[in-house]
Amino acid sequence: MNRRSFLKKLFGSTLALIGISGGTYYYARDIEPKALNIHTETIKSNIIPSTYDNFRIVQFSDTHIGFQYTLEQFTELITKINDLNPDLIVFTGDLVDAPDRYNWDNNLTELLDSLKAPYGKYWIYGNHDHGGYGTDIIKNVMDEAGFQLLQNTHQLIEKNNDRILLAGIDDVMLGRPNLNETLEQANPDLFTILLAHEPDFADIAKKYPIDIQLSGHSHGGQVRLPLIGHLYTPSYAEKYVQGKYTFDSSDLVLYVNSGIGTTRVPYRFLCKPEIHVYTLKNE
Known part of the structure; x- marks a missing residue:
């Protein structure tokens, strides 16, 4: 950490200790x-087939159920997502906070199963999903709930004989991400969305x-202060923290979701x- 970053975080932490008290706390x-x-975001591209005009994708991420986020709150979230009438739903990782300590029952599976999207429900692993011996447990829950795992693989989303491509990699921190394997035999001319x-x-x-990358993990910093911004983000969410990013050397557009839980x-x-x-x- 350089001097500027250290002073920024020291100043921010001091303000946080002072400010997050009483009513602010x-x-x-x-x-x-x-x-x-x-x-809401509108994604325009001349390689999106016109049959996908107004096609709606809903992304939710980082629910961290069990750490201050309850099934009652998750039930409200499910209702709000269904009310948006999505064509496709994607979950970008970290379902529960601590899989090895979570009290698993059928309620969570039934709630996830109640999400409806005519073109499918897809998900990828986050670091908390792999952590705490949760890899197989969470996969079983998501399988039973009708979610398809994208773990270094891709899926064609077809509509009226047209296609877009949805891909997903394994978690970077605790998994084995392999983008070459993910895109093997994929048509590079198709509009491609990557879940990472x-x-x-x-x-x-x-x-x-790849045209679009959808991510979570950062929680948007979770605690942000005026003029300073976020105080902390986890590894691999240090450069891109919140919102939309473009790149001079690429057509890729990155969207970072701030997540649901804490x-x-x-x-x-x-x-x-x-x-x-x-x-x-279609543009």
């Missing part, structure tokens, strides 16, 4: 974590024929939980 712990933001839990993977993805500390400040709604358009 209450807001950061009990109000903002429940204040869901529905973030860690947003900093975009520095690799931008070298491939982890490490049960606070959100100036960083509301969010889901993304992407509407495709």
Whole structure:
């Protein structure tokens, strides 16, 4: 960490200790974590077939159920996602916070199963999914709930004989991501969306024929301060933290979702939980 970064984080942490007290502490712990933001984006491209005009993809990520985020809150989220009438649903990792300590039952599976999207439900592993011996447990839950895992593989999404390509890699931190394997025999001329839990993977993805990368993991920083921004993000979410990013050397566009739940500390400040709604358009 260089001197500038150190001073920024020291100053930010001091303000946080002073500011997150009293009413601000209450807001950061009990109000903002429940204040869901529905973030809409229109994605335009001349390689999106016109049959996909107004095709809606809903992304949710990083629910971290079990750490200050309950099944009752998750039930409300499911209702809100279904009310958006998505054509396709993607989950970009970290379902529960600690798989080895979570009290697994059928309720979570039934809630996930109740999500409806005519063109499918897809997911990828996050680092918390692989952690805590959760790899097989979470896969079984998602399988039973009708979600298809994209683990270094891709899937063609077909509509009226036209196609777009949806790909997903294994988790960068605890998995074995392999983008060459993921895109093996994939048609590079198709509009391609990559699901990658860690947003900093975009520095690799931008070298491939990928149009959009959807990520989570960062929680948007979770606690952000005016003029300073986020105080902390995990590994592989240090360059790209929140929102939309473009690259000079590539046509790739990266969207980083701020996630639903919290982890490490049960606070959100100036960083509301969010889901993304992407509407495709032929340009």
